[in-house]
């Protein structure tokens with residue numbers, strides 16, 4: 212299943228300075244009145260690391276049981292504080308989201324509607340938009356949830372010739388497996404490293420191992 216990790220929390224602040232002191236240029240009030248800013252100034256404010264306790268430093272996961280939630284709360288607090296400043300125009304809390312597969316740990320990827328309709332890229336005729344592509348476990352889970360027949364429900368047919376389609380590389384307990392289809396037949400080969408498996412997948416894509 213798709214797992215989402217959020218990190219790189221930050222607060223984007225757009226500043227509209229009116230006086231030099233709004234930019235930290237203090238002590239000029241008797242001589243200066245305004246600052247002219249050609250466009251919006253946006254700065255990125257990073258929250259203090261959860262593990263930075265001031266008197267000691269440790270990893271975030273040691274300092275917090277809910278790293279994601281604590282960073283979000285810290286940024287919200289920071290944003291609320293910044294919104295009260297007169298020179299602050301706009302404040303947004305943002306983060307980076309990464310999606311990975313809970314089964315294999317690879318980056319989460321799904322078939323698009325076009326890919327699901329294309330025999331070259333889909334797994335079989337039961338593939339639909341949104342089907343994961345990373346590993347057998349994720350595909351099986353997706354299909355079970357939606358009542359879609361599992362991969363392999365259709366018998367092999369025809370000769371194992373023609374172009375290789377639905378080429379997948381996935382981790383196994385003992386290495387990396389390359390899977391593909393050719394002429395309705397499912398094929399696979401297990402290699403030791405991901406690099407070897409990816410190289411082999413390219414070889415298959417280019418027409419290698421065709422008999």
Ligand SMILES: [Zn+2]
Nearest residue numbers: 312315345346
């Ligand atoms: Zn997976």
